[in-house]
Each structure stands twice: as structure tokens, then as C-alpha cells.
Amino acid sequence: xxxxxxxxxxxxxxxxxxxxxxxxxxxxxxxxxxxxxxxxxxxxxxxxxxxxxxxxxxxxxxxxxxxxxxxxxxxxxxxxxxxxxxxxxxxxxxxxxxxxxxxxxxxxxxxxxxxxxxxxxxxxxxxxxxxxxxxxxxxxxxxxxxxxxxxxxxxxxxxxxxxxxxxxxxxxxxxxxxxxxxxxxxxxxxxxxxxxxxxxxxxxxxxxxxxxxxxxxxxxxxxxxxxxxxxxxxxxxxxxxxxxxxxxxxxxxxxxxxxxxxxxxxxxxxxxxxxxxxxxxxxxxxxxxxxxxxxxxxxxxxxxxxxxxxxxxxxxxxxxxxxxxxxxxxxxxxxxxxxxxxxxxxxxxxxxxxxxxxxxxxxxxxxxxxxxxxxxxxxxxxxxxxxxxxxxxxxxxxxxxxxxx
Numbered sequence: 001x002x003x004x005x006x007x008x009x010x011x012x013x014x015x016x017x018x019x020x021x022x023x024x025x026x027x028x029x030x031x032x033x034x035x036x037x038x039x040x041x042x043x044x045x046x047x048x049x050x051x052x053x054x055x056x057x058x059x060x061x062x063x064x065x066x067x068x069x070x071x072x073x074x075x076x077x078x079x080x081x082x083x084x085x086x087x088x089x090x091x092x093x094x095x096x097x098x099x100x101x102x103x104x105x106x107x108x109x110x111x112x113x114x115x116x117x118x119x120x121x122x123x124x125x126x127x128x129x130x131x132x133x134x135x136x137x138x139x140x141x142x143x144x145x146x147x148x149x150x151x152x153x154x155x156x157x158x159x160x161x162x163x164x165x166x167x168x169x170x171x172x173x174x175x176x177x178x179x180x181x182x183x184x185x186x187x188x189x190x191x192x193x194x195x196x197x198x199x200x201x202x203x204x205x206x207x208x209x210x211x212x213x214x215x216x217x218x219x220x221x222x223x224x225x226x227x228x229x230x231x232x233x234x235x236x237x238x239x240x241x242x243x244x245x246x247x248x249x250x251x252x253x254x255x256x257x258x259x260x261x262x263x264x265x266x267x268x269x270x271x272x273x274x275x276x277x278x279x280x281x282x283x284x285x286x287x288x289x290x291x292x293x294x295x296x297x298x299x300x301x302x303x304x305x306x307x308x309x310x311x312x313x314x315x316x317x318x319x320x321x322x323x324x325x326x327x328x329x330x331x332x333x334x335x336x337x338x339x340x341x342x343x344x345x346x347x348x349x350x351x352x353x354x355x356x357x358x359x360x361x362x363x364x365x366x367x368x369x370x371x372x373x374x375x376x377x378x379x380x381x382x383x384x385x386x387x388x389x390x391x392x393x394x395x396x397x398x399x400x401x402x403x404x405x
Contacts, residue, residue: 006326006392013128014391015384017120022380024048025116026098029378032087032105032112035142036151038063041085041115045139048119052126054137057160061151063141066161067122068134071398075132079397080158080166080352081390082345083118084111084143093374094366109371110171110361113378115139117169117386124391131398136161145305149344158351165315166354167393168345169386171378173368175360178385180323181336182357184316188309189241189269190276191342192302196222196287200296202260213295215262216249222264222290223247229282234275241269241340242279269340271308309346312353319355322393326385359386 024044033041042063049056054067063085092099092106100106107113122137138157142148158166175181198219203212223244230240249262268283270276280302291298311319316334323332336358345356359382362368367379 005328006388010128010391011388014120014124014387017123017387018380018384021116021120021383021387024119025112025378025380025383028112028115029107030098030101032100032102032107034089034105035086035144035146035148036062038085038141042139042141045085045115045119049122049137052123054122054126060157060160061141061148061153061155064148064152064155064157065139066157067137068161069122069126069129069137070134071129071131073130073132075398077132077398078134078136078163079394080136080138080161080163080348080354081118081121081393082138082140082166082168082348083114084140084148085115086111086142086144086146086148088144088372090372090374094377096366096377106374107378108373108376109144110376110378111143113171113361113382113386114169117383118390120383120387121390124387125394131394133398135394135398136163138166143344147344149347153347153351163352165397166348166352167315167319168343168348168354168356169389170343170356170358171361171382172358173362173370173376175358176362177360177379177382178327179331179333179360180327180357180389181333181360182311182316182319182355183334183336183338184311184313186271186308186310187336187339187356188343188346189271189338189340190304190308191306192268192270192276192304193265194268194283194303195263195265195301196283197299198222198262198264198291198296199299200260200294203258204256205258206256209258212258214258215294215296216259218290218294218296219247219249219262219264222287225286225290226283229279229286233278233282238275239271239338239340240275240279241267242283243267269342271338276304306342306344307346307350309343309356310349311355312349315353315355318396319357319393322396323357323389325392325396326388357389359389
């Protein structure tokens with residue numbers, strides 16, 4: 001694929017937007033909202049887009065916003081560009097002037113930056129619509145586990161706003177500013193939640209343990225047995241994670257009493273349906289088999305709360321070309337490592353072909369802190385790069401469409 005650098009004049013116009021976009025980003029950061037509560041954020045996005053002359057639809061999947069822009073050149077193709085708007089239940093500790101004014105909620109994953117960069121792309125492209133076809137700017141609520149992508153899709157997102165392909169972009173503090181990373185195929189994990197409840201008789205742990213069925217020892221055996229699932233039931237060339245995050249049982253006020261019930265919960269991550277099925281099956285077999293051998297019972301809940309994010313090969317190459325056009329081929333990693341984190345953009349990629357790109361923002365200070373931490377803040381110097389990536393992507397997909405062929 002032939003790659004040329006982005007026009008200097010276009011870059012200059014994008015960089016000129018940075019002060020205005022930085023103010024928007026910091027305003028969103030100071031007023032974070034949890035998923036499916038993005039009343040102010042969605043209204044700000046819609047009002048801003050309308051002020052720039054775009055056609056805007058609100059209330060998709062509750063608080064989703066879509067802006068539609070048609071290019072001045074002929075063309076029938078349409079692409080979707082998606083950003084997320086929600087924040088996290090974390091108490092901010094940055095001490096910054098634009099820190100969260102909403103106690104216990106903060107933009108600790110950079111969704112304020114994602115929203116702002118897509119707004120910037122809409123601003124630039126509405127002023128310079130030299131492309132053929134249609135761009136759908138998708139502002140999604142509730143990415144952080146509250147079902148925003150699913151809600152928008154259920155509300156007819158791609159029926160109401162048809163696209164031939166769809167793209168996402170996420171900031172990465174661990175990647176130097178100006179670098180990009182992506183991989184074709186499975187890229188991010190499906191995130192599942194599981195809970196196992198063991199029940200026995202309980203009893204007096206000091207006087208008559210031999211008369212009880214001991215769920216404490218049972219749960220210990222189960223936790224150790226779980227480690228064999230990834231080690232011995234899943235092929236070494238496949239990736240998977242099973243972790244225990246909580247164990248509850250008994251009372252510290254009565255430590256001589258053997259509990260009659262213990263509850264264990266955790267998470268499981270995988271990249272393929274076959275591995276996911278294997279983990280659930282083996283977890284159920286181990287729980288029920290061990291429980292029977294201890295004279296107890298087991299109740300197993302396994303909830304599939306997300307899908308693995310799988311980048312489509314053709315669109316991954318388009319995304320790589322877009323990033324390389326902006327930053328240079330040497331700044332784009334096209335075979336990045338797998339990520340065990342989850343992302344509900346995976347559902348959009350199941351509905352339409354597309355790709356999900358990571359963009360480095362690490363430049364020292366709060367922007368180099370890890371995602372989902374109380375000291376993180378998005379790096380405003382990354383805003384023009386994100387805008388530039390979106391604009392370059394539109395050029396790759398729609399810039400040379402011409403007659404729509």
C-alpha cells in the first residue's frame with residue numbers, strides 16, 4: 001500500500017483547533033458522568049456539533065449521539081467513527097485545575113479525550129468536506145461495562161445510520177506520544193464474570209469438625225484446581241486468564257465456626273469462542289466434581305459480559321495507512337501484543353467490518369499514569385494527533401472515492 005504524508009496545510013488547520021478543543025476536553029473532564037448517566041456530556045456534544053453545522057441525532061441507546069456529514073464529492077460509501085463518553089467510579093487525585101467536580105467519578109480512561117478528538121475531526125471535516133461519501137460520527141455512552149454499544153445497536157444504530165465500515169481509537173499511556181499500535185484479528189479479550197457458591201453443613205470447627213462438611217477446604221481445593229484450566233486444558237498457543245477476585249465465608253466474630261457456605265468470584269478472559277467454552281465447561285466440572293467428593297453442593301454462575309475484539313484484516317491495513325500518513329510508518333506498530341482488557345466496540349466490529357487503533361499519549365506527568373487510576377489525565381498534546389488520525393482515515397476510505405466505484 002502506497003503511503004504519503006498528510007498535507008502540511010491540513011495539519012496546520014488541525015493544530016489551530018487545539019486551544020478550543022483543549023477547553024472542551026477539560027470541561028468534559030471536570031464534569032464526568034457514569035455510563036447511562038451522560039446527560040450533560042451528550043447534550044454538550046450535540047450542541048457543539050449543531051453549532052458547527054452538522055446534522056445531529058440524539059437519544060440513540062439512551063444517550064448516544066450521531067452526527068452525519070456528507071462530503072462535497074460524489075460517492076456512495078459511508079464509514080463510522082466512534083468515541084466513548086462515560087467516566088469511572090474513581091475518586092480523582094490529580095489536583096489539577098480541571099479535576100473532577102463530581103465526587104467519586106472521574107475520567108480515568110481518557111474518554112474525555114476520545115470524545116474531544118472525534119469532535120475535532122467533525123469540526124475539521126465539516127469545514128473541509130473534500131471527500132466522497134458519508135461520515136457518521138458516533139458518540140457512545142456506557143463503554144465501561146454498562147452496555148452502551150449493545151444499547152446503540154439494539155436501537156438500530158447501523159440501520160438508521162448505515163456504514164460500510166466502522167473504526168475506534170483508544171489512548172495508551174504506555175506508548176510514546178505520537179506512536180500508534182494495532183493488530184489484525186483478535187486484539188482484546190472477552191471479559192467474563194463467574195461466581196461459585198459451595199454449600200455444606202458447617203459445624204463446630206474445634207469440637208467436632210469430623211461431623212461437618214467443610215466448604216473452606218473445598219474452596220481451597222477449587223482455587224488451586226482452577227490453575228490447571230489454563231495450564232492443562234487450553235493449548236499453549238492460545239491465550240486465556242482465570243483469576244479469583246473475591247472469597248467470602250464465615251465470620252471473624254466466630255472463628256471457631258465452620259461456615260456452611262462459601263462464595264468465590266472472579267474474572268475470565270479469552271480471545272476465541274472455543275477457549276471461552278472450554279473455560280466455562282471446566283470450571284463447572286471442577287466445582288461440581290470437587291463438591292461431590294467433599295459431600296457438598298456447588299452452584300456455578302458464568303456470565304459472558306463482552307466479546308473479544310477482533311479487527312478485520314482489510315480495515316486494519318486501512319487504519320495502519322491512516323496512522324502512517326499522519327505520523328510516519330516508523331511510528332506505527334502493525335502487530336501489537338494482545339491486550340487482556342475488554343472493549344465493547346467489539347460488538348460494533350461483529351456488526352460491521354472495522355478496526356480499533358491505539359494511540360500513544362505518554363509524555364510524563366498525569367498522562368503517563370495508567371488507565372483506571374486516580375492520578376491519570378489525558379494528554380492535551382495528543383488531541384491534534386487523534387484528530388489527524390480520524391481525518392487521515394476518512395481520506396483513506398473516502399478521499400479518492402470519486403464516482404463511488
